[in-house]
Amino acid sequence: MTIAVEKVVYTARATAQGGRDGKVATNDGKLDVVVAPPAEMGGNGNGTNPEQLFAAGFAACFHSALKLVARKARQDADGSTVTAAVGIGPINGGAGYGLEVELEVSLPGVDRAVAEELVAKAHEVCPYSNATRGNIKVDLTIA
Structure with missing residues (x-):
């Protein structure tokens, strides 16, 4: 079953570069983080x-x-x-x-x-x- 929103009151936007090994940032600049695979998944874990x-x-x-x-x-x-x-x-x-x-x-x-x-x-x-x-x-x- 698909849930339909009756009226959107806020939309968050974030852009990823590099997928799991890159960075993610929101369009308003409030979140800008390095992402990296955790060591348990073969990554270096040097990011969220x-x-x-x-x-x-x-x-x-x-x-x-x-x-x-x-x-x-x-x-x-x-x-x-x-x-x-x-x-x-x-x-x-x-x-x-x-x-x-x-x-x-x-x-x-x-x-x-x-x-x-x-x-x-x-x-x-x-x-x-x-x-x-x-x-x-x-x-x-x-x-």
Whole structure:
């Protein structure tokens, strides 16, 4: 199922040069980084990589969604964190590569059952969750 955006309110633009071994920069200059394959994938690791950038974006986006649903549920999300772990590996017998994600959520001071509900609701709200749902494995854990 394709999710259609009703009205685009913001568009981010980034240009890559050199693929996984080059640089990536946004058109507004706020992000300008060297990218390099990690040592685990045969690279020198002397730069960030697309998986780290994806993990950072997913963690930040999911945390915003979590804070939103917590506020609506009148729950205290102060001190909460979201850590995203993005794994990459071969799929289809090595014919390509795929991603998987684990989101580890910490909601100190919130009852575990309530935290589970909030995380599930955040997963319905988060744009990254909506973009990846049904496409890649996303595991949600509560620390």
